[in-house]
Amino acid sequence: MARLKNFVDQDERRNNFKKIEKIKKEKRSVRGRIIDDWIIDSPNSDLTKKEMQEKLDELYKKGLRRGRVIEVQKRNVFIAEENEKGLPETENLWLCSVAKRHFQRAHKERNFVVVGDRILFEPNAELQFDSDGQPIDTDLPHGVVQHSFLRTSKISRKDPMHPEWEHVMLANIDLVAIVASVLNPEVRWGLIDRFLVQAEIEKIPAVIILNKVDLLENEKLASKDFLETYKKRIAIYKSIGYEIVEICALKPKKNMDNVKYLRKLFKGKLIGFAGHSGVGKSSLLNLMKPEFEQIVDENPDIFYKGRHTTTYNSLLQLDIGAYAIDTPGIRSFDINNYDPITLSYCFPEFRPFKCKYRECAHDHEPQCGIKQAVADGKISKERYRSYMGILKGVSFREGEGDSTDATMIADLKAREQKRDEDLAKEEFLNNEIK
Structure with a gap:
C-alpha cells in the first residue's frame, strides 16, 4: 500500500508540475507582448509627432543616447554615437548588449538588430563623463540597447536555414550597390534581378557594378557567344533605366573615369554593398578609401578565382563624405513571395x-x-x-529564375569546368616545356 501511495503521489506531482509550467509559459507569453517596446517610434503608436518628440526628449534627459549599429557579433553590438546631424561618429564607439527583455519578443527575423539600425542605448551606470559628455577612463565604453527606430529601408531575403524567418541584410541605406563579376564567378543575372526587386519594393535607388571586366579581353575565358550575351544583357538593363558601371577593382587606372563617377555617385549617401560571393566587393570598397582598409588577398590569382574575404557586415566611413555597409558574399537570395x-x-x-x-x-x-x-x-x-x-517561388542556389534556367545553369557549370581543365592543361604543358 505504501508503494502504491508513493506512486500516486509521484503521478500527482507530475501533473502539478505540468500545470505550473503551462501557467509560467502563458505568463511569459503575455509579459512578452505587453512590454514589446523595441520600436520606439512604431507606426502602431497613438502618439502624435509632437508627443513622440517629447517622449524622446524625456529619454535623452534620463541619459539615453542615439547611435548607429556598425557591427554585430552574436549578442555584442558595436555602436557609433550619432552627432547633431544624425551622422554616425565612427571614432566614438560603444560596446553594447541588447536589453534582455527584448529576447522575449515573438519576432520572425533572423536578427532583429542589424548593421545600419538607428538605436537608443543607455550607458552603464558606473561610467563618468567629461564636460563634452564623453566617457573618461575607458577606450570602449559599455552600454545597453533599449530601443530601435523604425527602419526607413531594408534589403532582406528568406533565411536559408529557416525560410519562415526574414534575414535583413542591409538597413537604412540610401543606395544599394549590386556588385557582380563578369567572370570568375560568372555574373548571375537572376540574382541581380532579385536585388532589383527588393530595391523597387523599398524604393531604394540601385546601381549595378560589374567587376573584373578585364577578363572579357581573355578569349579563353570569354567566348564570342558569351560576349554577345553579356552585351545584350547590358543593353537590356540600360534600356530599362538602371545604371550600370563596368570596372576592374584591381586595375582602377584602366577605368578611372568610372571610379570617379562612383565616388561622385556615392558622396553624401549610406551605400549598401551586396552581391555574390567572391565578386570583389571589398576590393571595390577599398577604391573609395574607407577608414579601415578591407582585407583582400594580395595574390591577384585569388581575386580572379572568386574567393570571398568578408565574414560579417560592417559600417565604414569613406573619405568621400559617405558611409558604406560591406556585406559577406551570398550563395542564394530567395526573396518573399509577392502577388x-x-x-x-x-x-x-x-x-x-x-x-x-x-x-x-x-x-x-x-x-x-x-x-x-x-x-x-x-x-x-x-x-x-x-x-x-x-x-512561382522557383529559386536556384546561383539566384537564377524559373525552371527553364536549369539547362543554362548546367551549361554554365560545364563551361566553367572546361575552362579550368583547359587552363590546368596549359599550365601543365608550360611546366613540361620549362
Missing part, C-alpha cells in the same frame, strides 16, 4: 502595358499585355523569365 500586381510593378518595363484582367499574373491568361509585349520584343524574354521564376 502578381506587386511583383510586376517591381519590373519597371512592365508598367506601361495593360492586361484585360486587373489581377493578371502574366502567366497563361488570355489577352495579357505583358505576354504580348514579350512577343513583340518590347520586354526582354530574359527579364520575363526572371519575373516568372520569382512569382
